[in-house]
Every structure is written in structure tokens, then in C-alpha cells.
Amino acid sequence: MENNMAPHTFVAYVEDKPGVLNRVASLFRRRTFNIESLTVGHTDQAGVSRMTIVVDTDDLGARRVEANLYKLVNVLRVDDVTAQPTVERDLALIKVAARNGKRAEIMQLVDVYRARIVDVTNDSLVVEITGTEDKIESMVDILRPFGIIEMVRTGVVSMTRGAMAPSANPPLVAAMIPEAALN
């Protein structure tokens, strides 16, 4: 992996069985791919979980990630959605200090970001924000001068736009063919 490193986003459907998360995480560790974020949750289908995995790698590395994920017996389907139009969301809870009459100022900023206040005490607020990673990072930067006491983020979840749903038979082999064939 060389110069053109960039975040690649994969959506993986996996069997909901014990140890599957470990298998996926172990794969990334073993092949020395660095996970930027990994989220996992149920889908509308019983027995199937959905992972959104963001990996910093180049294009060839992304193909290898995809191929190696497919090699895991419990992985049902993998989509590299990096180049597709997607809705990407991250959720953060930010506990911020709100002393000395700063509360109103913070609430104004929260409003600008269309975030929400979900907890209030005499000297703190908990802000809930959903959005792209950029938006959340921007909010964090704005709140930092007030004093961030604690923060938690879910990591990115991602879904392609439009009516297209993942088909039952993915174009697996096409995805395995190097794009730069025959220069």
C-alpha cells in the first residue's frame, strides 16, 4: 500500500453467530489493515447482522479487504460503497461544561448544528449530534473551548442512496477482477 491511501467504506452482511465479530476483527489485524471505525447491529432479517467498516487503504488494498472478507465463511455479502452515493451517519454524545452563564451560548450553537440537548445539570450539558463525521468534528471543535468533559461516538454507519437494495447474488467475481487490467 502506497501513496493513494484514503478511507474506504465497506458494508458487510454477516451471519449473527458467536465469534463473527472476532473473525472480522482478527482478519484486519492479521492482514495489517487499520480499522478507522467498525459498527455492527441487527438488520431487518433474523440471523443477519450488518457491519459498516471504514478502512484507510489504497484501491488494491480495498480489493484485498473485500476478497478477504468474502473468504470468511460467516460473511454473506460485502459492498465497497466508497465510490457510491451514500448516506453516512455518525452519532456522538458530548458532555460539555456549561458554567458561568455559558449555557445559552452553547444552546445557540447546538441549534445551528441541528443537534439536541439530551441532559442538563447546573454546570454541564449533554449534546446529541448525528451527521457526517465532518459535521461532528466541526461541532466538537466549536465546543472544545467550553471544556469537553466526556465524549462518545458510535462510528460511521452507511447506506447507499436510492431504491437499490443489496441483491441476493452479489456480483462477486466482477468485484474480484482488478480494474486496471491491460494498461
Add this chain to the structure above:
Amino acid sequence: MKLTGAKIIWECLVREGVEIVFGYPGGTILPAYDAMLDYPIHHVLVRHEQGGTHMADAYARASGRVGVMFATSGPGATNTVTGLATAMMDSSPVLCITGQVAGSLVGLDAFQETDVTGVTLPVTKHNYLVTRPQDIARTIREALYIARTGRPGPVLVDITKDAQQKDAEFDWDAAAPSLPGYRPDLHALPEEYEKALHLIRSAKRPVILMGRGVLQAGAMRTVQEFAEKTNTPVAMTLLGIGGLPANHPLNLGMMGMHGEAWVNHAIQQADLLLAFGMRFDDRVTGNVKTYAPRAQKIHIDIDPSEINKIVKVDVALVGDLCDVLQELAPRVQAADHSEWLAHIDEMKGDSAVRDIQNLPDTGHLYAAHVIHDLWRATKGEALICTDVGQHQMWTAQYYKQDRPFNFITSGGLGTMGFGLPAAIGAKLARPNAEVWSISGDGGFQMTLAELATAAQEGVKVNAAIINNGYLGMVRQWQEFFYDKRYAATPMLSPDFVKIAEAYGLKGIRVTQRSEVHDAIREAQETAGTVVIDFRVEKEDSVYPMVPAGADLHNMIRRPIPPKEGDYLVPQNVLVESGVDVEWDISVK
């Protein structure tokens, strides 16, 4: 019908055609061992679970069937790890069944508890933890299916003791594999075939790289026909040896770190590489940046994750090698390439005079002589198993294999101690084959306890020890790259003849070349397993050699003999070109 979990294990194995299992009993696998007595199973009691796993591995490689290994929990299971990793790297179908502590104790650090599915996760193709008897049948069937299909590999099934003891309804048909995420049968796209055909048509200097995938797919004949039709020379990986007869005019021999100079030069000068079931291991490519710089590359492999892993290729045909070649071969045009073949022949001439086989026999015992003589005495028809190291490379160079599945060696993992147990496993798979293990004095000591297994089973193998009093390959690296500072490589060995005798077997010592032939004959004519201790030249080295990380064409060549009659082991190595290259010496 209601059966205990233990009986279900054997019901499934017997129905799947398993006749021989290797294993070592213990507390948590006892229910399975007890039930075994009621089934037509030949159990081979090994002396160490590593050896047992190697036996199952070699049984698989020699027969094409899945090799089965049983072990108990904890240390029994962890002892299989080296064997599983060996099988994983060389894509060998092994099923390892381990006992686990009772479900109620799992996770509580019980006696002889290890998280075996966790430990073996990276060294198995897939693994299972089974805690309920009703899950055993499906799991065993799935495990066997996964092990032998697609790119084969080892699968481990860890079964708790109580799951073996409890009853469950056994329904063979209902337990058919259900693996929605497993895709062993991939196919390449039509346009990729077009690209491949275009490259093949326009190639002037093509080379086929033949790997173990050719043997796994049973595509030996198909590849040979392809090579003959297009007059394309074939270079072999270590594990590809036997895929094309060594005496075939298009067979160049082994490529890579200890490949002959003309093979590596042919690859470096090629304008098209056809990689058939091989994975561009670093021992094959040398420096990837300067690897086959003028060549377009077509990669045919069943495992899509191998595509562009090490070497970026121009066309990838993912799928079963037989299927792909059946599609490809009828559409390629016959080609001549006589100029290219003549050029390679010319390069051969130079190398051949340096070959130790062409040197006068001065009575010194060289490993190359031993292996050459063994090849002649066995008419090249023996099934040979090796460890890793100098003897392995000399075997690859001098035991000319004309048949597939007759050379079993630990290629990817490079496991010392593989050879002897592998020979035992291979002999049980192919009782009519003449089986030899070739090991170094170091590796042989790692698993020589399996001599007892051979004795108890009455298995007839012949174990050749290439005994040079050193960990030879490491010593060679120290000689070449560490200023002859022999750190921890001089090695004391026991009297291997007495060792053999202690196991009730015959041992023979050979110190002169003149004794080699008779010793081999005697071993062949003896009913039981025989150990031959070949005391060879101590500081001999394997040539040619591409230093790790160096360019494939920058080989340390065989020294040129001074004069007929007074050949001595040379003190200085000769570097053909690139003397000033800074070698990246990264010891494995």
C-alpha cells in the same frame, strides 16, 4: 434415531468415507474415543499431536482425501497448532477434532481448558465450537465440506465433553451443510478471458509458473497440454514439483530463492507470466519491485484474495484451474517460441557445469550425491517427504519428480519436524508406495518420537537424515550474511543408529559415498522402518541462492570448480552480478 454426540461424530465420519484417523486421547475427548471402538475406524496413536497433525496433513496430500486428527483439550489442542498452520499455508485439507471442557466450565479456566477456537482462528480455514449434541452432525459435515472444497485448508471442530456425552436425534439428511456465505465455486468474467487470450497471442517469451494449485485441481494434464500446444516453458514452485514430469522438455525446474539460474533468468526476461495456482511467495519473487519487470501477468487462482496480493497482475482468472483452462485452452493458438526456448537452453549450459552432479567423485559425502543416488536407486518413483532447510532444497533440486503427489514438504510455513510424521501419514494413505522421509539432523530430532508410531503401527518408511552437525540452512545464512559467526547452529545429535535400535528398528550409518547405494538397498529390503544417518560434508551450502529481498536475477552462484580431481569446498562465494547490492537480510 437417538445417539450420543460421541457416536454422532463417528457416524458422520464413517458416512463421509473416513477410514483412518490420527490422534492422542485425553480427558475431554474420552467419550469420542470410547464410541470409536464401535466403528470401523483405524486409529493411529501418535506420540505428539504436532506429529499427528502432520500425518493427517500428509495423508491428505498423498491421497487427496481429508486427513483427520483427534486431540484432547488444552495442551493436546495447542500442540496441533503448528500442524494446522503448516496445513493452512500449503492449503491441505485437514479436519482436527478436539475435546473441550464441559460447557458449564467453558470460560472458567478449568483444568486443561484453552480457548482453542480463539488460538487457531488465524491458522484454520474455519473453526467451530460445538456445545450441543444436536449441532455435531451438521458441524462435522460442514467442516469436511469446507476443508476439501474451494482452496482446501484445515478446519478445527472443538466439541465440549458434555456435548459428546448427551443424546441427540441423528438425522444425516437434515444435517446437510448450510453455508450461505461460503462460495468455493467462483468463475471469471468472459472479458477477462478475452484479455488473457490477447496477451497469450502476442507473447514472445512466455513462462508458465506452476504451483500447488495445479495438483490440487488435478489439472496436471490440462496444463501440460496447454504448455505443449503453446510451446511455453514451465517453471515450478517448490509445491508445484511433480505437476509436470521433471524429464519433460518444457519443464525448466524450480524457481525462486534456490531455483536454478536459467529458471530465474527466464522469469526475469519473460514478456508474459502465466501463474497457474501459485501465490507469488517471497521465496519465489525475491525483490517484488524488480520482479519480472518486462512481463505482463495472467494469474489463475481459485482464491480471489491472492489476486494482486504480492504482484500486481494484468489479468486475473478466478476459478477452478481445470474449468478456466478448459475455457482457455481450445481458444489459444499453437505457437512455436523456439527462439525463446533456445535462449533458455543456452543459459542452462553455463549453469550445468557448476552443478555438483558434474563434479568428480572424491569420496566426500555430499548431500546432493546422497539425494541423487537415492533418486537413482528408487528409479525416481518414491514418495518423498521432507522437513525444511538445506536437505529440502537439495531434494527439490536433485530428486527429479516425474509424478504428481510424490513430493510432500512444508513449503509455506517451513516446518522443521514435518518429514518423518508426514512419511508415516503418506504411507498409510498409499500403502503400495515406497516412502522416504528426508530430514536434517535438527528437524529429525523435533519429531523423532514418531518412530515409535511407525514401530507400533508396523508402518514401513525409510528415514534419511542428512546429518551435517549444524542447523545447516541457518549456518549457511550465517556464513553468507553474518560473517561466519555461527551462533547456536552447531548441533550435537544422539547416535541415530542406536535411536533406531532403541525403537526396535534398523539403523544404518553412512560416511562414504561408496556406502550410499548399499545402505539404500538394505533399507529397501528391510521389512520395518529404517533410519539412515548420512554423515555429510559439514559446511556445504545450497546453490544458487537469491538472498532474501534481493533481485531474482542476482543469485549467488555455485562456485566454479578449480580443476578436475581436486575439488574442495570453496571458501568464497561467487556473486554473479550486483555485488554492491545492499541485501535486505530478514531472517524468517
